[in-house]
Amino acid sequence: DAKTTQPPSMDCAEGRAANLPCNHSTISGNEYVYWYRQIHSQGPQYIIHGLKNNETNEMASLIITEDRKSSTLILPHATLRDTAVYYCIVRVAWKESNFGNEKLTFGTGTRLTIIP
Amino acid sequence: DGGITQSPKYLFRKEGQNVTLSCEQNLNHDAMYWYRQDPGQGLRLIYYSQIVNDFQKGDIAEGYSVSREKKESFPLTVTSAQKNPTAFYLCASGGDRDSYEQYFGPGTRLTVT
Numbered sequence: 001d002a003k004t005t006q007p008p009s010m011d012c013a014e015g016r017a018a019n020l021p022c023n024h025s026t027i028s029g030n031e032y033v034y035w036y037r038q039i040h041s042q043g044p045q046y047i048i049h050g051l052k053n054n055e056t057n058e059m060a061s062l063i064i065t066e067d068r069k070s071s072t073l074i075l076p077h078a079t080l081r082d083t084a085v086y087y088c089i090v091r092v093a094w095k096e097s098n099f100g101n102e103k104l105t106f107g108t109g110t111r112l113t114i115i116p
Numbered sequence: 117d118g119g120i121t122q123s124p125k126y127l128f129r130k131e132g133q134n135v136t137l138s139c140e141q142n143l144n145h146d147a148m149y150w151y152r153q154d155p156g157q158g159l160r161l162i163y164y165s166q167i168v169n170d171f172q173k174g175d176i177a178e179g180y181s182v183s184r185e186k187k188e189s190f191p192l193t194v195t196s197a198q199k200n201p202t203a204f205y206l207c208a209s210g211g212d213r214d215s216y217e218q219y220f221g222p223g224t225r226l227t228v229t
Contacts (some may be wrong), residue, residue: 046218
């Protein structure tokens with residue numbers, strides 16, 4: 001699975017949009033970009049994933065550059081409950097994998113703090 | 117509600133004792149996983165199971181054992197052979213051919229003294 005690079009920490013004012021960047025310059029053509037977040041002392045929570053088109057759901061938007069070497073997760077109106085560590089993960093979708101070693105490789109992520 | 121449950125949330129044991137962590141899911145997923153997380157670090161895979169009665173070692177399986185007798189259940193035993201058992205343990209399911217993501221339980225924080 002491709003490696004990802006994220007800033008270790010970010011602050012965002014409550015009510016503003018939080019934009020979390022991720023670099024994945026070695027991504028392969030069949031690899032998806034997944035975002036998870038982990039609130040302190042809880043299990044990681046799936047947020048969104050995408051291949052090459054921008055995606056939006058009720059939690060967030062995912063913007064993937066045309067060359068797919070980087071992406072940005074956008075939380076449109078950040079609240080205090082969005083304070084968490086956000087992980088960007090690049091991997092082949094399970095639906096299209098060969099079940100070789102099915103795991104999510106989590107790095108250290110970005111610690112996002114929402115400021116009141 | 118569908119989801120993954122882990123119990124207990126906090127567990128304390130004396131060194132030298134085996135301890136079993138529970139993980140149950142009602143999402144009808146074939147695949148289940150156990151991860152370990154140490155402070156300030158990412159998740160590391162201990163064991164995974166893609167189907168009932170089958171499981172594979174992950175990156176850090178030494179000192180751990182699992183069983184998968186039922187689709188819904190994937191208990192993890194931390195044995196006395198595990199040198200640094202104090203950690204946050206996370207169970208997950210999914211990531212199989214019917215889903216695009218993994219779903220995580222709330223975790224069990226194990227402290228061994």
